Amino acid sequence: MKIPPVKGTRDFYPQDMAVRNWIIDGWKKASIRNGFEEYDGPIFEYLDMYRIKSGDEIVEQLFSFTDRGGRDLAIRPEITPTLARMVNQQINSLPKPIKWFSVPRLCRAERPQKGRLREFFQWNIDIIGEDDVIADAEIIFTTLDYLQDVGLTPNDIVVKISSRKMLAAVLQAIGVAQNELEPLYAVLDKRSKVPDDAFVEMLVEKIADADKRKKILKLMSIESIEQIGDIAELGKNAKESIDELQRLFELLAVCGVAEFCRFDIGIVRGLAYYTGIVFEIYDKVGELRAIGGGGRYDNLLKQFGGPNISATGCGIGDCVLGILLEEKGLLKPGPKKLDYFIAFTDEQFFKTAVEITARLRRAGFAADFSYKFTNLGKQLSQASDRNAQKCIIIGEEFKAGQLVVKDMKTGKQELVEVDKFFANLKTGAK
C-alpha cells in the first residue's frame, strides 16, 4: 500500500535536512550571542489559547482535534500564546528582562502557496519586561545580525518600521474614534497588498467621513517621521511616540544597522494585539511575502491571566527566507563528510576494519567502512563519495602491525604503526 505525504508538508531527505539544520543552527547561534535563552512548549495546546490572542478567526486556520478526555486541542499555529502561558506561570521567579528565543515547528491549515506551507519552522525572539525602545532595537538588531551572517546586505533586504502607538495617536488627532481604530488597522495593513482603488473602497467602508479619509490617505503617503506633524495637530501621546520612533532609529544607527532600516507608515500589522513599534522585513525587490515581522505587544501577558508587563518580539519563518537565500545563492549548508573511511584489501581483514572503525568513533571521529568486501578501488571511491578526509587501508601490512593512512585531498599515503596511530590521534570534536 502506497501512501503519499500530506499536502503542504515537507519530507526532509538528508540534503533538505542539511539546509533546515543550517538555517535553524544560524538562528540559534544568533540568538545566543545576542543574549537570548532557548525555550519550547508542547506541539499542541488547548484550542482556547489561540482564541485569546487572535479571536475566533484563527480557529479556521488550526489543525484542531478532541482527545479521548474530551479536551479541545490544536496543533500550535504560533508559539507566542505558549510563551505568554509559560512566562505567566513563573513570572515571579524569572529575572527581568526575560530574553527568550524558540525555533518551533508550527502548523496552519492554510492553502499552500509560494513561501507558505501547512507546516513550517519559525524563529521567535522575545523580550519581556522592558518598556524602553532599547528592547525593540535589540529585537531588530538580533534579526539583522542573523540576516547579515548568512550574507544578506542592505541591497537585498529592508526592515520597514512604524509605530502603532504613533498611528493610533495621529488617527485620533485626525478624528478617528477609539472604536474605529481596530477595524481600520486591518484595512491600512492591506495598503501595499491591494490596488489603490480597492484600498480606497475598503477605507470607505470603515470611515464614512470624506475629510477624515483624505487625511488618512495623506498620512499613509508620508515618507518620513518629520512629515507626521503636517497631518494634524499632535498631542502629547503622538509626540511621545514620535520621539520613541526617532530614538529607535538612533539606536539602530548606533548598532550599525541603519542602512537596513526605513520608516514606513504602511507597516501596520493586521493583528489587534500590537501596541507600539511594529516592523516587517522584506526582500528589496519586493517580490516575496514578508520574511518576518514583529513588534511590541504590551497587553498580551495580562490577557493570559498574568501581570501588566510589556513585551516585544519577532518571528521569521523558514519558507520565505529559504526561497530568498536560494535565489541569492546564499544557501550554504556545510558539506557532509567523514573524518575516516576504513578500507580493507581482503575479506580476512573485515573484523579488523570493524574494530578500527569502532575505535575511531569512540575517540570522537566520524568513521565508516564498507559492509561488504569489494576491491580497493571501489572502496576508495566510496570513501570519496562520502567526502572522507582520510582513508585507512588495512592490508597485508596489518600482520606486521601497520596501517596505510591515505590523505584523500593530497592523495599522499603513509605507513603507520597501529599503536602509534591511535596514540597520536587527537580526540575528535565530540
Add this chain to the structure above:
Amino acid sequence: MKIPPVKGTRDFYPQDMAVRNWIIDGWKKASIRNGFEEYDGPIFEYLDMYRIKSGDEIVEQLFSFTDRGGRDLAIRPEITPTLARMVNQQINSLPKPIKWFSVPRLCRAERPQKGRLREFFQWNIDIIGEDDVIADAEIIFTTLDYLQDVGLTPNDIVVKISSRKMLAAVLQAIGVAQNELEPLYAVLDKRSKVPDDAFVEMLVEKIADADKRKKILKLMSIESIEQIGDIAELGKNAKESIDELQRLFELLAVCGVAEFCRFDIGIVRGLAYYTGIVFEIYDKVGELRAIGGGGRYDNLLKQFGGPNISATGCGIGDCVLGILLEEKGLLKPGPKKLDYFIAFTDEQFFKTAVEITARLRRAGFAADFSYKFTNLGKQLSQASDRNAQKCIIIGEEFKAGQLVVKDMKTGKQELVEVDKFFANLKTGAK
C-alpha cells in the same frame, strides 16, 4: 484568562531546554560519527500510515483529526512509517546501505506514567539494504557509543538480545503452528513484565497442548545460546539463526562492547513486524521501563508499497533515558554563559555600551548589557549571574579611547585601547 498546559506534555523552560538540547545533540553527534545522515518528515501523516505497520490497535493511541479537506490525519506516534514512505519514494536513487537517523518529536494518546508522556522525543537510527548481521551490530554499537559517551557503563545498563528468526524456528520445531506464532509473541513479550502465574495463564489461552507449553516454558528459561539445542531437534533455519546470533555477539566483541551485551530469550518485542535480531536496552537495576529497543524488520518497506528490502533499526526515547541519567548524576548540560558583559559607569555611556555590544556580537561573541543604568556593582553581579567570562567596563577612560576589560574568573582588570581591543579580537565561534 489562565489556561494550563495539556496533561502529559512538557514546558521546556531554559534550564529544561538545555537538558533536552544536550541529550539530542549527543544523539546527533553519535549518529554522525557512526556514519548516519539525518532526515525528518512531517509532524502529521495520513492516519492509514500507522495502521499499515501496527494494525487497528494503534488508532487508539493516536491524536487523530480530520482536516477541512476531509483527510484523516494523525500526529506521528513513531517515525518508522514515515521512513518507509520516504525511502520507498526514492528507493532507486538512494545508494545502499541507507544509514539514516532522526530525532522526531512524537505524540501518543496514552495515560501518562513515569517515563511515559504524551509527547516525547525519540532517537531513531536505521540501516536499510543490508541483510547481514553487521548492520544489526552497527545499530547496537551506535546506541552504545552514545550511552558510553554520557557516562553509562556495563554496571548501569545492559543490552538484551535475541532473534525472532531463531524463536520462530525453535517454536516451530516444538510444534507451534505458523498461525499461532504472532499471538504467541505478544504473550512471550510479557514474560518478564507480569508475575509467573499470570504468564502461564496467558500462555494456556494461546497454546492448548500441555506438552508444547512445557517445552515453551523450558525454552523461555534458557540462559545461553548453546542451550537452545537442548529444547528440540533444530532444522536448517534454526541453525542459521543461531549462527547469526553468535556472529552478532562476535562482532559486538570486536567493537569493544561485549560487556554491555547479553543473550536474553525473553526479548521478543510485541510488534508483529520484527523478522530477525531483536534487542532492548535496560537499566541494570531493572526498575525502569526499557531505555530503548529495536531490531530487524525486513518486510516493512514492502508493506508500504516498496521493494523487498531488508532493514534494521532502533529507537531510544528521551523520558526513561532522562530519568536514568538524572538518577546516576550524569545529566550534564553545558552551563549557560556569555563571552562578554558590557557595563557602563554612567548613563552618558549607554549608547557606547550598545555599540560595543553590537560590535562584539557581529564578531561572533555572545555579549549582553544592562538595558537600564544601575551602579557598577549591580552590573558586575548581573555579569556574574549570566556567567560572563569577561566584563568590559565603559567609564571616563572611554573619553581617551580606552576600555577596562575585567576577567571574571581571576578578577584581573586591564586598561585597553578600544581600537586595539577590536583589532586583537579573534573571531568568536560563530
